[in-house]
Amino acid sequence: MDTTWELYEMFQAFLKAPSYHLALEAFLMVWVLWLIFHKSYKPERLELTEKEKEELIAEWKPEPLVPDSSKNHYALKPRVVSGALGKKITVNGTECLNMGTHNYLGLIDSPEIKEAAVKGLRKYGVGSCGPRGFYGTVDVHLDLEAQLAEFMGVEEAILYSYGFSCMPSAIPAYAKRGDVIFCDEGVSFPIQKGLSASRSQIVFFKHNNVEDLERLLLEQDDLDKKNPKKAKVTRRFLVIEGLYMNYGDVCPLIELLELKKRFKVRLFIDESCSFGVLGKNGRGVTEHFNIPVEDVDLISACLDYAIGSYGGFCCGSSYVVDHQRLSGLGYCFSASLPPLQSIVASVAIDVLKSKPELVEKLQKNARFAHKELQRLTKLLVCGDEVSPVKHLRLAADRAEAQQLLEQIVDHMQEEGVALTVARYIDEEEHLVPPPSIRLIVSAILDEEEISSVVSLLEKNSDTLL
Known part of the structure; x- marks a missing residue:
């Protein structure tokens, strides 16, 4: 009985509906049915004759797999080294x-490092075969991280298996789309890769030119005042090298720190060429200028140069560094540093401390x-x-x-x-x-x-x- 009454009410509503409304619904219904049953357009296939096919094949010129190089190109005359690079x-x-x-x-060529390397090879083998979070963490990794943190005078250090991957992993772990990174235009290629991976707005200042950096920071400050809502969620970073690989000069850290504090930017320093080189004990550019290491937000360095191993590390406060253990792509997804190389680096730092x-x-x-x-x-x-x-x-x-x-x-x-x-x-x-x-x-x-x-x-x- 209820169903019959509902049908009756629907029929009465249909009779009372405006004619234009019924016409529109009918049109839409027909259109939907047409779209459902209408065959999609299939373009007519053009069949080529055998002659036309041969002509097209004869005209086609493949692109070279590698660009043309002159006979005098350095890559065609490799310098092959035999033996250790001592x-x-x-x-x-x-x-x-x-x-x-x-x-x-x-x-x-250090005898004690060679001896430690042989012992480490016999105990741990040649590789770790897994990222740090997936059975790739070995006791010597943790020992080296603690040793690096103690040597640099910071709370914590994080170890990477490849020196090139330190900055390219660290920068995008903190800087994201919408952030602003001020960077010296003379930075090395690994840092440039990190800048690109961050997808942040990159502002380059002239190499080692503090005045140019100050000008750019003032311009950013003016933009922030015009749009305070956006400025509130925009993070600002300053990325430099302690000792520039491509120029051989030292950064003006004292002046840069003044700008860091004045404009409240986060400072990242890559010390790949200054670690083990500058300062009384080789602790890098902060020791060279007698600057408290706490004034720098993040320090990175590779172990390939002064230490004679390979891999790299980032160090700073636990609050900053620990973030990379879940956000540093090179740490999370790359096989960890071979234990053998961790031992080599650890003994090398002991030598650096004792000598x-x-x-x-x-x-x-x-x-x-x-x-x-x-x-x-x-x-x-x-x-x-x-x-x-x-x-x-x-x-x-x-x-x-x-x-x-x-x-x-x-x-x-x-x-x-x-x-x-x-x-x-x-x-x-x-x-x-x-x-x-x-x-x-x-x-x-x-x-x-x-x-x-x-x-x-x-x-x-x-x-x-």
Whole structure:
């Protein structure tokens, strides 16, 4: 009875409905049915004749798998090293004094490190075979993290299996879309990858130019005042290197810290080239300027250079560093550092702590080399005197300078000195530095060897330039 009454009411409502309303509903119903049963458009397939197919195949030119390279391209003339990369190395069969690799403290040839490496290899094998969160954490990883934190005077450190992945993982772990990152335009390629991965707004300031950074920070401050609601949720970061790989100069940390406190930005420093190099004990740029390490929000460094191992680490307060254990992609998803390399790094840091004279000798050699290099009249010496990384540049067109510097390096190798022309990924670098010979000073060199290298450079540059 109820169902009949409901049908009756619906019929009465249908009779009372406006005619235009019924017409619209009928139209929509017909349209839906048409869309359901209408066959989709199928374009007519064009069949080619055999002649047309052959003509198209004959006209097609595949793109090369690799770009064309000149016969003189450096990649076609590799320098093959035989043996360990110590003070002396054998390059293409020629024994050379090593001035081309970043073995700042000469620890690669350390007998105690070699002995520890052999013991570690026998106990742990060659790899970890898993990320830190998936059975990849070994006791020596935790020991090394604690050791690094204690050495740097911070609360906590986090270990990465690849030095290149430190900054590319750390930066996007904190900076996100909508944030602003102020960065020195001279930073190395790994940092640039981290900036790109963050998807933040990147603002580059001129290399080591505090005035230019202040100008950009003031501009951002004006924008924040115009839109306080957006400014409230926008985080600001400052990313620099302690000692710049591509220039060999030290950052003006004291002035940068003044701007950090004034404009309330978070400061990240990559100390890959300054860890184990600057400061009385090799603790980096903060010790070099006698700055409390707590004033820096995050410090990163790779273990490839001064320490003679590989991998890298970030360190700072526990509140900051611990965030990377779930947000640092290189930490979460990469196989952890081989335990063998953790042991090597740990013993190397013990050597660094027990032998501060290594750092003193390195800085003395760097200053002596800088003074000796001033004898060069055809090459411009770039880099701070305390830096073990020196760049020798030439005032000429980029292509011409590159070719001439390659010739100098080739002649130096023939005469028993291993140097290298700095390499960059031109298509991907934010700012490609001028061509240069990169000369690396180490603590195991003596003054006589450094002087002889400079004399050979002077002779070859005067002959070829």
